[in-house]
Amino acid sequence: MAIEEPRIPSLDPEDWQADRAQAHRMLDDMLDHLEGLRSGPVWRPMPDAVRASFDAALPMEPSTLGKVHEDFLHGVLPYSTGNLHPGFMGWVHGGGNLAGMLGEMLAGGLNANLGGRDHAPIEVERQVLRWVRQLFGFPASASGLFVTGTSMANLMGIHVARHAVLGSLGSGSAQADLVAYASSAVHGCVPRALEMLGLGRGVLRLVPTDGCGRMRLDELDAAIAKDRAAGLHPFLLVGTAGTVDIGAVDPLADLAERAQQQRLWLHVDGAFGALAILAPRLAPLLAGLERADSLAFDFHKWAQVPYDAGFLLVRNGELHQAAFASPAAYLQRETRGLAAGSPWPCDFGPDLSRGFRALKTWFTLRTHGLRRIGQTIEQTCVLARHLEARVLSEPKLELMAPVTLNIVCFRHRGSHADALNARIAVDVQESGIAAPSTTWLDGNLVLRAALVNHRTQTSDVDALVEAVLKFGGR
Numbered sequence: 001m002a003i004e005e006p007r008i009p010s011l012d013p014e015d016w017q018a019d020r021a022q023a024h025r026m027l028d029d030m031l032d033h034l035e036g037l038r039s040g041p042v043w044r045p046m047p048d049a050v051r052a053s054f055d056a057a058l059p060m061e062p063s064t065l066g067k068v069h070e071d072f073l074h075g076v077l078p079y080s081t082g083n084l085h086p087g088f089m090g091w092v093h094g095g096g097n098l099a100g101m102l103g104e105m106l107a108g109g110l111n112a113n114l115g116g117r118d119h120a121p122i123e124v125e126r127q128v129l130r131w132v133r134q135l136f137g138f139p140a141s142a143s144g145l146f147v148t149g150t151s152m153a154n155l156m157g158i159h160v161a162r163h164a165v166l167g168s169l170g171s172g173s174a175q176a177d178l179v180a181y182a183s184s185a186v187h188g189c190v191p192r193a194l195e196m197l198g199l200g201r202g203v204l205r206l207v208p209t210d211g212c213g214r215m216r217l218d219e220l221d222a223a224i225a226k227d228r229a230a231g232l233h234p235f236l237l238v239g240t241a242g243t244v245d246i247g248a249v250d251p252l253a254d255l256a257e258r259a260q261q262q263r264l265w266l267h268v269d270g271a272f273g274a275l276a277i278l279a280p281r282l283a284p285l286l287a288g289l290e291r292a293d294s295l296a297f298d299f300h301k302w303a304q305v306p307y308d309a310g311f312l313l314v315r316n317g318e319l320h321q322a323a324f325a326s327p328a329a330y331l332q333r334e335t336r337g338l339a340a341g342s343p344w345p346c347d348f349g350p351d352l353s354r355g356f357r358a359l360k361t362w363f364t365l366r367t368h369g370l371r372r373i374g375q376t377i378e379q380t381c382v383l384a385r386h387l388e389a390r391v392l393s394e395p396k397l398e399l400m401a402p403v404t405l406n407i408v409c410f411r412h413r414g415s416h417a418d419a420l421n422a423r424i425a426v427d428v429q430e431s432g433i434a435a436p437s438t439t440w441l442d443g444n445l446v447l448r449a450a451l452v453n454h455r456t457q458t459s460d461v462d463a464l465v466e467a468v469l470k471f472g473g474r
């Protein structure tokens with residue numbers, strides 16, 4: 001006689017039918033939100049009561065899925081950054097896209113760990129790596145992987161650079177003499193990466209820029225010569241494709257030339273700018289990028305993949321792997337079975353457990369196609385030109401930096417212009433009409449509109465201009 005064993009309770013639904021209905025409601029609600037983005041403000045401040053609701057006690061007892069979702073609908077959804085909204089122009093945020101969101105949902109369902117082992121999700125990531133290599137003209141021996149973002153990819157790229165130079169110098173050689181170069185417009189994560197790697201931010205020489213925000217080669221040459229004369233060891237040149245403040249692109253072909261002559265590792269921070277390679281009219285700006293030793297960029301900015309999806313590409317895959325190699329008994333590789341498929345992604349970075357960022361990227365790239373994504377990138381640059389023209393035609397406004405790509409820095413004229421423009425930025429954000437950010441350029445606080453969102457229209461840019469004029473006139 002068969003004895004029925006008591007079932008061990010799992011975390012799966014007790015009532016699949018009910019949870020299925022709830023899951024469909026959640027998907028529908030998010031689709032409604034995406035479809036109706038324009039009907040709401042870009043951003044709204046969070047009321048104190050909502051903020052206080054996040055100070056709840058430890059959730060020892062269960063809630064229904066429906067109750068938790070309701071709290072999300074009331075407490076989270078309305079008070080998010082606003083980067084989905086076509087009026088969002090602050091910082092450099094991607095707008096996301098439905099195909100990417102659905103890919104992320106499927107990835108959550110699969111719950112794949114892409115640290116290693118032999119399974120299809122890793123093949124998806126390898127597929128994206130092959131596409132990335134091809135896109136940027138890197139050889140088949142180049143390695144790469146998804147990481148959180150360009151901050152992490154820069155850190156890892158610089159780690160590989162240091163490992164390569166110390167390896168080439170032989171054991172026992174000191175890293176105390178190493179020095180690095182980047183333009184003064186380099187992103188703050190680069191000096192921080194040098195700090196985190198134990199080299200210290202003091203090793204970074206900040207090379208002055210020209211009137212267009214690009215690294216000056218004469219200044220670079222002078223800095224290298226001075227360091228060599230002092231007995232120091234230049235090892236790294238960081239070029240930026242799309243500076244975070246004004247969107248400038250360093251002269252990458254010249255930097256590649258210098259790197260070769262001076263035997264420096266050329267790392268390019270192309271966080272958002274590298275993907276201009278997808279837009280035929282912008283791609284020539286990136287000439288020389290194909291000669292970089294390593295490249296960091298984000299799919300979550302201009303390519304609109306949902307956060308987070310950064311990527312590191314390294315020309316010399318062997319050096320890359322050597323820089324992160326750390327054998328462990330429980331990570332033994334085999335030629336058959338689940339432990340096959342070496343090398344694994346965990347051999348190329350600091351993370352062992354890794355999520356399936358590749359899937360939302362694969363969905364985004366395949367669903368829209370690269371040509372279409374390139375068109376949206378180009379469109380944001382057309383909008384930037386429109387904003388530049390509007391600023392130049394308004395006597396009360398002043399253009400504060402040349403427009404290379406998709407970032408426009410400008411300000412409202414007036415006495416105490418710094419305080420005035422800081423107030424305008426906040427007023428415009430709180431109005432819900434648009435969301436510019438601010439930055440400092442040559443000692444001036446300026447309004448900064450980074451046009452990244454694929455949903456932004458000319459009328460949204462015009463609304464920003466009108467709002468700045470309105471709040472500036474108060």
Ligand SMILES: *Cc1c(COP(=O)(O)O)cnc(C)c1O
Nearest residue numbers: 149150151187242243244271298
């Ligand atoms: C955004 C950005 C970064 C940082 O990238 P994250 O993905 O936010 O970590 C680095 N450099 C530049 C030029 C950027 O625009």
